[in-house]
Amino acid sequence: MRAPARLQGIQHWGTVVLPRAWLQPGIGAPAGVRAALVWGRDDAGAERAAGLRILMVEDDEALSQMYATRLRRDGHDVTTVGDGESGLKAALTGNFDLVFLDISLPRMDGISILEHMRQDQATADCPVVILSNYSEPPLLAKGKELGVRRYLVKSETSPAEIAASVRGWIAG
């Protein structure tokens, strides 16, 4: 029997079934349980809420798997999508605490997704981080204009850095 994905990587001796609400931001688990959830991690001790719902729009499957693996390790609920149109559809559901967008994507590029998101009530203020191979000044400016939390270049960051920053990006 395997633990749910968001619990993988936590050193444990058995499976504890937790109410789903405990994992939602804003509700959270009782303090004691929360402590147990983070127990055993190398960065344990930091007070943190349960996993976030994260959307990753990325057409390079190997890369999105890598980022997802690392983020799930921290207990986040990661959804990966491989093309722009599906990415926008997923983003517009408003079910995510944080969205990672690639720029160069099939069927719709990241900037267009972002523009659509900003026009929709549900996602107008949704925290977005761009994670791309492209870092031309006009793109950076466009990202800033559309209120992205960060503009990251894939080869200049790492899954660990991203994992360490997600909560900061959501806080603003």
Added chain:
Amino acid sequence: MQAVLQVLQYVVALAFAFLGAISVVDLVRWPGRRRAYIAMALGFLGLTSLVAQVGQLVGGNPPWVLPVFVVAFQLSGFGLVLLRDSFIRLPAWGWGIAVLGLGGTAAALLILGFPNAPAKPTTLQYSALVGVFVAWMAAVAEPSLQFWLASRRLPTVQRRRMQALSLGYVGIVAVLLLSLFIPSAATNIAVRIATSLVTLAMVPLLYAGFSPPQWLRRIWREAEEEPFREAVHDLLLFSPTRRGLAERGVEWAIRLVGAESGLLVDGDGQVMAARGLGPDEAARRAEALRGDEPDAVEVAAGLSGRSIVLPMPLDNGTGYMVVEAGPFTPLFGQDEVVRLRQYVSSVTAALDRARVSERVIALEEVKSRFLKLASHELRGPLALVKGYMSMVNEGSLTIEELERVMPMIQGRLEQMSTMLNEMLETARLEDDRLELKPELFDMRQAVQSVATALAPLAGKERPLRVKVPEQEVPVVADRSRVETIVTNMLDNAIKYSPAGGDIDCIVEVRGGDALVEVIDRGIGIAGEDMGTVFTRFGRVTNDATISIPGTGLGLYLSRELARMHSGDLTARSRAGEGSTFTLQLPLAGAAA
């Protein structure tokens, strides 16, 4: 005094008759609508001046003189109206006034008649005569004024010519006005001699108007010399594009020789610029040039005088500069040909220089686009390798997990090294530093080793089926380069079959050639993109390919390598149905 006046009047009449004759000869030699109007205006004017002297010669006008005089006189006026209409359209009411005025007054005078010298005309008869003159003067003065105004927009030579013509007519009108309305002018001998001299002076002016001699053309042009030199200087130094240069080049060629229209034909036979000609007319002239030998064209130009055609030895073939004369532009002589030739050789050099700079600019753009593309393509695999390394370092990736992703990391590193290799090979190719190391080997072995290496990449979704003949397929070639080509072909087949599908790799011998055919069932290439895939840095970017990594160098490099081996790489494809790439190399021992 009386005798002097008489002789002078004969001279004036002969001069006008001569002028009329020249204009008619001109028309016969170079027929044209506007030239016909000029011939009509001046020819009938000459006839009028001759007829007017008949009375003096035979003592009393024969009865036919009056009708001939009146009709010829009014027709000469109508000729100028026609000429004006050919430059500046005459409105319908304008036509009405001209026809009624000229025709009506002529009819009135013919009906009323006009008595010979000793008899006094009636007031009515005199009024009819004045009416004829007034109508003529109006018919002539209005176009003259229009020509003067219109001439201001024209190049110097044309301007001076139109001005000369209009000045000539205005002079005649002034003399007529004087003799009609100031009674003393008709009786005072001194005044009559003076007016005759003025009238005589109008003859060279009118002549210059339609057929100025070369020395006069040169003097007229001198005023334009300085701005012309500056314009040519600008033209040669600051025209960034060939098209812009061609357009301004034609404009100045026209002004240089005072032509009416011109065109510049590129080395490939296309019209680059035309002025004073519609697109169809220009294309027709360019078409006509293609048939002619350049020398023949030039000789023909010298003979006709209507146009100058100068060949331009451009780097993409022989182009032509053509200028053409109009009715108000001079016929060309040797002077114009020499001047134009000097100018055209500068334009030729400038056009070639512009082509070089256009090429350099285009190349720079292509290179910077490539650098951008390549660096972005390299960032992907780099991010993956660095990312997993960082996860290993922080301890968030177990050894088992690392083992699972290891082949993927390996694949990405392989991808990076392929890209770098392609870039290096292309650079070598560009610098002619790519040296082949030919050896004798069996094509079957080369293909099989590449296929084996790529089989894991193809995976289960894209079964790689290799079919080779039973006997050896010997080729003498640089084996590593041939493997590069085959790798590229198979790698493409795998990359561009994202949804899977069989990949066939067939080695066979056909004629004196060894063929390697790679057939996939992938996304294929649309007809319009076929030209792009083999170009350097050429990549087809659409929704289907955007996620597929590549530098756009592979096929370019492969084809160049194949051609260096006296072979070739070709493709057949249809969008959505897959592609077939064929490598063809000469068999060892086969006659090259």
